[in-house]
Amino acid sequence: MKKHILPAIKLTAVTILLFALLYPLAVWMIAQISPNKGKGDILIHHGKKYYSNIGQSFTNDEYFWSRPSAVAYNAAGSGGSNKGPSNEEYLLEVQERIDTFLLKNPAVRKEDIPVDIVTASGSGLDPNISIEAAKVQVKRISKIRAIEEPILEKLIADLTEQPLVGLFGPSKINVLKLNIALDEIQQN
Known part of the structure; x- marks a missing residue:
């Protein structure tokens, strides 16, 4: 022993x-x-503190929408939904997001909707969307804010984050930073 x-x-x-x-x-x-x-990456906008490395909820039509969250953007309990692609409840939830997106973005065809704009990430806190997810929202925001599309496209290009060392991960854009820059364009 x-x-x-x-x-x-x-x-x-x-x-x-x-x-x-x-x-x-x-x-x-x-x-x-x-x-x-x-x-963390702290941003202060209109006197409020935000963490740009944690997903924020943007669902207003005048903003670029963020990626859906399975945890309601609660950083205290990150996690996915754990529902697979054969789960009826999950499929209905995704279809509802697709229908809402198409309703608010009538110029976009269903097959052109990037998957990251209608599905939550594994953590439920992803602060980024794909470049394609930002670009499909340009017409809606241009119309609502009366900002020309090329200005919005340049904003997307300027804020695009490239893959680490040009190899690891996709190009992406931080939705919080994009929407803050969008507000600043509108104020000028």
Whole structure:
């Protein structure tokens, strides 16, 4: 028994030291050299504080819509819906989003709707949409805000984030930053 208990106690002590002290300390130290000291990407707009790295709900017609969220954009409990493509309830929910999108964007055909504008991400907190998801909304926003389409297309191009090192992930656009820039264009 002594033969097994002593190594188990040592392993427990080493594991506690490694994962409860050293690992969190290393993560904290890396955060201290990152922008904003690991507190997230904070934007202040009209006196309100927003985290641009956490999805925000934008459903008003005069804004670019954000990606749907399975957790109502609650950062305290991220997660997907866990409903698969054969789940009837999930299919109805996606179809409802498609119908709403088509109603508000009559110039768009159903087959041209990017999947990320009608389905939630795995975390439910994705702050980005694809470039295609932004572009299919240009006509609606142009009409509502009386801003010429080329101006909106340039805004999208200017705010497009390229893949990491040009290789990892797709090009994307942060919806919060895009809508703040949209408001600034309107104010000028």
